[in-house]
Amino acid sequence: MARYGLVIDDSKCTGCTACTIACQLHNNLEPEMTYNRLEILETGTYPNVKMDIMPMQCMHCDNAPCVSVCPTQATYKREDGIVAIDYDKCIGCKYCMTACPYDARKLNEERVPVKCRWCPEYLEKGEQPPCAATCMNDVRVFGDLDDPNSKINKILAENEVVSLLPEKGTKPSIFYVKK
Amino acid sequence: MFNRKTGLIIAGILIVFGLVGALNILIHGEHAMGTNNKVPWGAMIAGYVFFVGASAGLSIVSSLGHVFKIERFEVIGKRALVGGIATLLMGFVVIALELGKPFNMIYILFSPGISSAIFWMGALYGTLLVLLLAEFYFVIKGKHAIASTIGIFVVIADVAAHSNLGAVFGNSVARSFWNGPFIPIYLIVLAILLGLGVLAVMFYIIDKTNATKDSLVYRNEHIVSIIGKLMALFIVISFFFMFWKLFTSTYGAAPGQYEAAMALLAGPLSFNFWVFDVLLMMVIPFILLMTKNGFQPQRVFLAGILTIIGNLFVRIDLVFAGEIVEFTFLPGQESQYLHAFVSWSEWGVLLGAIGGSILIYLLAEKYFNLDEEHEHHHGESKANKPVEA
Amino acid sequence: MRQFNRRTFLKASAAAAVVSSVPLYVSFNNYKKAAEDATVHKIPSFCQGCTSYCGIIAHVKNDRLWKIEGHPIHLKSRGHLCARGHGMADYAYSKDRIQHPWKRGDNGEFEKISWDQAFKEIGEKLKDIVKKYSGNSVVWMEHGSHRKPYVDRLFDKIGSPNFVTQYSTCFNSKTNAWQQMVGGTLSGDHQKSKYIIFEGRNFAGGIVPNGMNLITKAKEQGTKILVIDPRYSEIAKIADEWLPIRPGTDLAFRLAMANVLISEGLYDKVFVKKYVDGFDEFWKYNKHNTPEWAEEITGISAQKIREIAREFAKNAPQAFIEPGWHGLHAHYLNSTQTAQMAIILNALVGNFYQRGGLMPSATVTLGHLELPEVFGPEKGDRVDGAGVDGEFKTVEPARGISHLIANKVAEGKVKAVFVCNNNPLRTSPSPEEQKQLKDADLVVSINIDWNETSYHAAHYILPEHYYLERYEHPYTVSGHITHEHPQIALRQPVIKPLHDSKNIIDILDGIAKGMGYNDLYPFTVEDDIKAAIAPLGITFEQLKKAGTIEFPATLKTGFPINKGKPALKTKSGKIQFSAELFKLDGKIGVPTWIAPKVMPDSSKADEFRLIHGKQPWHSHAMTNNNNYLMAMSERYDGMSMWMNTARANKLGIKNGDTVTMESSIAKKEVKVKVTELIHPDCVWVPSTYGGYSPKNTTAYNVGVNFNDFIPVMVEPWSGSTMSQEVVVKIRKGAM
Ligand code: SF4
Ligand code: SF4
């Protein structure tokens, strides 16, 4: 069984938002609904300034609070590490939305919380999901953490990486390259 | 001035508000609510906590009569029980509108998420409703022994359910203002205060309209005055809780908590906080109660109304305070306060639920005998004097 | 209630469930299952989100476009696509598309008409106009020149020289300079370069996805990237250094750089000797343009300019200054000279035809359909004056001066205007002047939506098939990035036409027939495609299946030499530092300092230069009616005007405030983003917004456009709009 992970090198992102819309169309989302987003921050004083752009989406946490708070197991963790939602079991209580420390979830028009799916239809074939594939700067690399030869493991070995909000104990499966 | 007809009219008007609000929510879903993706919970959750809190408060306070055999409180027993059922049912209505897919609740049975506080909430409140209805059935049938036994379980279930409801918030690692044991305990305190407020209002009105006036007076002291004294006590306790929560949150400057506390004290929630949570729920009622003639029924009635309103707001504010500080993910990013509010549809539903509670109560009053049966024992010696505030 | 437009591709059952107006009871899963079950057809084509024309693979389910992916081979995309591409694919389903021919009635309202009626009426009117005023009074305005071979048949017949592209509002200065000095354009070889200067060129805003990919790869291998731009543009984010320059003064910076290269002897003397003509003339006019002189003008220190020039020379020939595109090249009075300087700087370090420097595009030669020749009256001078003696002699006639056409209507010189895949009312300066287009005797808009030109100026609107619904003549893939292998790409229908639209040849044929010319277009696009690929040894079927076909590498390094002599298509065969054509009326052919036409008065707190640029998820105004892309603008505060923090503080303006901005021709309200990421002298607006056609519902009344504020001006050398030569006054508060 594979165990999926995602490395994001946000230093390469130029904020084109292609990842957002590629995902929207692939997943048939309305214009207002997104599964991934950019966090943007400018720092410094003119002319010594810097801009950070960091793509974010569901971290598919190993210790996912959204899974443990779900009253009907509508949100559940798959064996391959993907945190999935069974919309037919969801009661729409939004507990997962309050529980997620990464703002990863949004409510859809049917009043069901949705989020980035890590598109297993791609990962299972060893391919990159649309958000990663469309990115001109190759900011995201998905892969199997259990496969020692995977590209993601190579990147993890060559770079120092961090996860977001480690203090929350969620053990995210997204690793950000520290630059 | 207070008669059945007025009551029904008021209930009717409120219910119309409720129906319009509910319809709007059913049609437009989340768009009709003041919440958003970053502030997912709002007035409906707070309203639910308010109604089940009122129910818990009524049960706990009235159990003082039934369970602990505090005789002077027996007089309020059946009415409090009906009130408890009515508000609980209305709490369910509110939460059902809050839920995107209430019918999927069936999966609470099929695939229970036992690590979820909301799963336990469902289980406990379900049980509670059954217990309350059973108790009511036996009370009406005059089977006081069984009723009292069930009553014990009601109180246990109520405390369990309501503190578990607090844990729904307290469990949240994401929202540091909610995180911890504060909310579970505080909700119980608030529930009792709210229950007292409701009882004060109820019995003041009954006193004005009912012939059974005499039974409301015990050793020259009106039952409403006794409630008033308890209210004063619980105002002090509430204040104590709120003070330390905010003190520790601001003093420690813990990330997330500090900003949330500041949102209440000086930020976007500060108007609500100072006007409703502090003045209306605590300061003014306390002054009303503690000044000369403070425990006169009218005063207590007034204090009760204010504290009820304040109780609704304090829950809204507690819910919002946990969510209103925007998360930040980049080092150096300053957090902002998010925008969230109570929409007119949500107000409608809350008012409607109040109307619904009144309606259920009035119907119960019509179809059942809610007066205390006097053949019951009069063991004055057993009555403990309530703690004076 | 919202619509569920994304979901209309579902089979009826699921669609019916979705239509239910009470979201509470709609099962998300139903729709998902239905969507997943449908077979996916993958059809290659290429994009129309911008002029990069990336290869795409369209995914179609139940005859509805589901999504697109980047074509894995196409050299512009190589599997990647930008946001615009995705968004504009979905735009096929916009409710604001033109669904059938329209005619503006006497009351000004549009009424639905049939194609037959449209052709008949347009043909007759055009015939009258040609008869009365000659073909010279007829103009075809198009974004580019893709339909030109087809349009030419009609224009040859009626004798009109007036095929006008929109490039005078885009990059005219650049292509003109390159044409005059080099005889064609080269592109940067980003991946093999060690030092790249992006000056006034935001590669991450005007995107070639694979180009950006090559740049980020180069960066990972240690290539140094320098960005010189008044605004911290998206490419600045990945740059090693961002140097904000005073807008309008890039020419001074470049002259000073050349000055360092020459005076310090850092330039490639061998290369210059062999392949450059006019070096001495250049030096004669520019000896005095030292870094110290440029520091005053540009705000970049002399020290820094020296540093950059030295590093540039050190890394040469694996170093180049980006030849650029829209940025800088239609903006200032001195844009042509600025473009000339890009050529001169690159030539000075000898990076022409070198890996890591500038390289040509690999290309193949296509075949032609043999068609009966068309005979018509002799054509007169271009009505816009491009290339015309005594008018704009130095302007490339192949591009024309698009933003002058409306004025030519007002002058009575233009009587019939066809506007195809183009929206001059929004993309040309001074909308009020552009609206004069409507006063021509015949105005036909061939556009896919209710853009400003359709709504405000057209007498007839004829819907062309959307790019996803049609065939086009195959394209040889080239531009902006270098590549070893020539490629050709095909645009082919991936969905059936959704509306009563037509192919351009059928539209032209219909109009021609309406005029009584029954055999002007005796062919189809398919015929044309087959003829084009005939010499390549591939079949139409193969091309349809592959979408993009790559041929064996043809690219060679080294300066083009013919019989031992430099063989550029210029007068001397060398790089001409002095452009022959520019020597008109005693002017000189080499660039030297020309100050910008206007300058904000630095002593006035409220004066700014208004500049603009491309947002990465929009193609100027072309994409502003797209729901997805506009939602992105909403999400990231994309409609706001950028203003430097210190300047804003002086005016008491806070982030998110609405201000009133006034130029000589307009006064408008605009929301401000207060930021440290911009030069204090200017304010910056994205080039996207300010839609003013009420029937383009998403774009309508969102934001402002730079064109609202600039009068119609013509840069004398290349004919561009000088769109950043405008000073605005800004004050806090609404109007
Ligand atoms: S597609 Fe890539 S570069 Fe563009 S915003 Fe997404 S991560 Fe950043
Ligand atoms: S990021 Fe949020 S939604 Fe995703 S697994 Fe973690 S807690 Fe759950």
Ligand code: SF4
């Ligand atoms: S993994 Fe799939 S669902 Fe998640 S952001 Fe990427 S494309 Fe969207």
